Amino acid sequence: MSRRAFDAEVALDLAVNLIPFLIILFFVVLFAAFNPWGFSLLQSTLQFAILLLTAGLLALVTLIAARAIEGDEQTRRE
Incomplete structure (x- = not known):
């Protein structure tokens, strides 16, 4: 069985980048308004x-x- 691309585990690993991204977008909106x-x-x-x-x-x-x-074999649990 193959894993779906960007499943919940990968999304959780990458969630740390969401906060800086939201901060940057906040300032874009703030400076535009x-x-x-x-x-x-x-x-x-x-x-x-x-x-x-x-x-x-x-x-x-x-x-x-x-x-x-996603491509790393060590993170796959099939």
């Missing part, structure tokens, strides 16, 4: 680029880690 420094095209672009790039890289690293955990 209320920008305490005002709007400057360069500053706002850099600010959102840094936050969104960090969130994207975190999601990518989480996906790669999930595939590595």
